[in-house]
Amino acid sequence: MKSYLAIGTLDQKEFDDRRVDLSNSPDATKSDENDVRKMENLLDLAEGALSNKTFYISKSDCSCGRTLTFYDFVFTSLVEQWHDPSFIAHTLVGNKRIINEPRPIRCSACGLRKGHTYIEYSNETYGCCQEFIE
Secondary structure, X not given: OOOHHHOOOOOXXXXXXHOOOOOOOOOEXXXXXXXXXXXXXXXXXXXXXXXOOOOEEEOOEOOOOOEOOHHHHHHHHHHOOOOOHHHHHHHHHOXXXXXXXXXXXXXXXXXXXXXXXXXXXXXXXXXXXXXXXX
């Protein structure tokens, strides 16, 4: 498992240049207050710990009818055992600016993985970029 303390940070300009900013995209889904509360519960964070953050993923619907959100992204990371809850929590509330590759996503409602579909994601300090797509 990765350690948050061992991960480097980008300066603001490099982060802004490399991140796919989904905040104004019509092809993105923004997490609402309920979604953010569910993430806090999943990560065992105090209510309100993520309330000053915004979370977006590229628009994707599951075959069960659910519109996937950043909650599904966090859910997938835990289910697939990519990261432990502490690492995810630090990444979301920490002050490092991190760029990562797009990720596959699993629906939190029915458990289905979206095949080989990779979603983009972003918030103020964490996101992905096109250059990582293989």
